[in-house]
Amino acid sequence: MTLDLYLDKTDDELFELLGAGLLDDGLGMSPSDRGANRRFGKQWFEHKHRELQRKICHQKQVQGLLGTTASDRVLDAAAVYEVLQQLGEEPATAGVLAVLVARIGLGAFCTNAPALS
Numbered sequence: 001m002t003l004d005l006y007l008d009k010t011d012d013e014l015f016e017l018l019g020a021g022l023l024d025d026g027l028g029m030s031p032s033d034r035g036a037n038r039r040f041g042k043q044w045f046e047h048k049h050r051e052l053q054r055k056i057c058h059q060k061q062v063q064g065l066l067g068t069t070a071s072d073r074v075l076d077a078a079a080v081y082e083v084l085q086q087l088g089e090e091p092a093t094a095g096v097l098a099v100l101v102a103r104i105g106l107g108a109f110c111t112n113a114p115a116l117s
Contacts, residue, residue: 002095003081007074011103015041018096045100050114056101057110059083065106077102 006014016034019041045052056062061079077098084094101109 002091003077003098006095006099007077009099011100012038014096014100015039015045017041018045018093018100021090021093021096041096045097052097052101053110053113054116055087056080056083057106057113058116062106062110066110073102073105076106080106 006017009017016038019037019039020034022044023037023040057066061083065076065079080101081094081098084097085091089097
């Protein structure tokens with residue numbers, strides 16, 4: 001599963017991978033490219049927060065995890081990954097986003113999620 005590749009990465013590494021994937025950067029990036037990718041990935045994630053909430057938080061797989069008191073980040077990430085894959089997200093992007101969302105915590109991430117349109 002692609003998700004396993006991202007579980008041990010730092011948030012900065014995840015934002016760098018997200019930015020690189022969104023900008024379609026290849027291998028051989030310089031340190032300044034990595035920094036730019038990290039900043040872009042973080043800004044994109046923050047800008048898309050409400051849209052991601054709308055896509056993720058109302059799904060049946062995620063709804064079943066929201067009321068639990070003992071959240072398991074790996075299970076949460078797996079549920080989010082599955083939802084994003086079903087919605088057509090690229091596997092690498094889905095994996096990075098799933099881990100970032102799970103680290104925030106599904107309950108916190110889904111607080112005040114906008115209604116489905």
